[in-house]
Amino acid sequence: MASSPALTAIRRNCRKVICIGRNYADHVKELNNQRPKQPFFFLKPPSSILLPGEGPVLRPNGVNMHFEIELGLVIGKQVKDLQTEDDSEILQYIDSYLLSIDMTARNVQNEAKKKGLPWSIAKGFDTFLPVSGPVSKEVLADPHNVELYLKVNGEVKQEDSTELMLFRIPRQLSDISKVMTLEKGDIVLTGTPKGVGTVQTGDVMECGLRIGGKEVEEAKMRVE
Template sequence: MASEYVIPAPAVVSIPVVGQAGRFPVRRIYCVGRNYEDHAKEMGFSGREAPFFFMKPADAIVVVEDGETGTIAYPTLTKNLHHEIELVAAIGTGGRDIVAAEAHKHIFGYAVGLDMTRRDLQADMKKQGRPWDIAKGFDQSAPIGPIVPVAHAGDVEKADISLQVNGTTRQTSNVAKLIWTIAETIEHLSAAWELQPGDLIFTGTPEGVAAVVAGDVLEGSVGGLPMLKLEIA
């Protein structure tokens, strides 16, 4: 006999997969902080610090279909909403204490994502020594495009990554400039949590983060993956 819930169960958050009818179900969203050197410097830090992580809820995902323009609402409580373009790795095979040399075997595919950030709230939390959840894990804070399976994604670890706002380039770099590679990130993450199929890893953003306002159109790209286009409503 099937179990019944006392309230409506939330729907499974899922992302389309290029070339496949099935979708990728999202379990957890892990994010890597300050993982490009020039971005670390613009945020007031330098050097190759140990990797650190924060999380977003799965229902912060906003799926943007290939060739379409997604929409998110300008969030409450902030006057300084920032864009952070990122390469996202989707985990297909879970594990704990995964060594970097074996990490590629656990990746299902890649997508382009945005880590939207209420920067003023983040700065305030930092000053008070409090968690960043209110700045990073709010509704619609994780727009993402379709996932491309590894076999069709090309050499994403050497791909150009960029973001334009209203046609003007704001962020531009190369994934090869990650301080901690995707494989090293998986090694560190899996030492702290047991990774599971359905997990997403936002791998970090390059320099050039800045504010956006209602009406702005963002176009993010990572070479070989579908572009992510988003309007701030």
């Protein structure tokens, strides 16, 4: 079980998880989606958070479960109606970073999209948000220059730099905060690069962050 106070605080302090969709061009293409003209986002419930050591992701019956590796931001200070596209202004609102996997019931989501129904069920199952421990702003100085990777059973599936984001983090926080106030402890997922795919029960996902080619130990995750 997750027992370190720094880990349990991630879930305890989180009141909403806001996820940016379609934020990497090659991922938009691979799912045959339209490239958005502005950032859009959806919510995952805090109850979907899976902390390191809490066990496997649980695949609901009949679900085609996809992984989406994403850089996560933990909000450090309340922010509302943020008016900026400037990188230097956002750091004050970020407490720390996380590596995260936006697990998705892809068949449920596809059905919802077809019917015009909400995505909350497809995105919101218990255990559908594995996260790493916190990575400090000292370690991760530039969130737009980090390599994310995810392997399944040792095979690399996703591996791209956050510099490929279509909408950068200031724009994301600005757009979100014009709709809903971001509160201390809220988590923002910044979108997934190409390479998403299915995992079965028993598969092992290993993922991490690299900065200048160097692995960041705090962000390493291994999830069954």
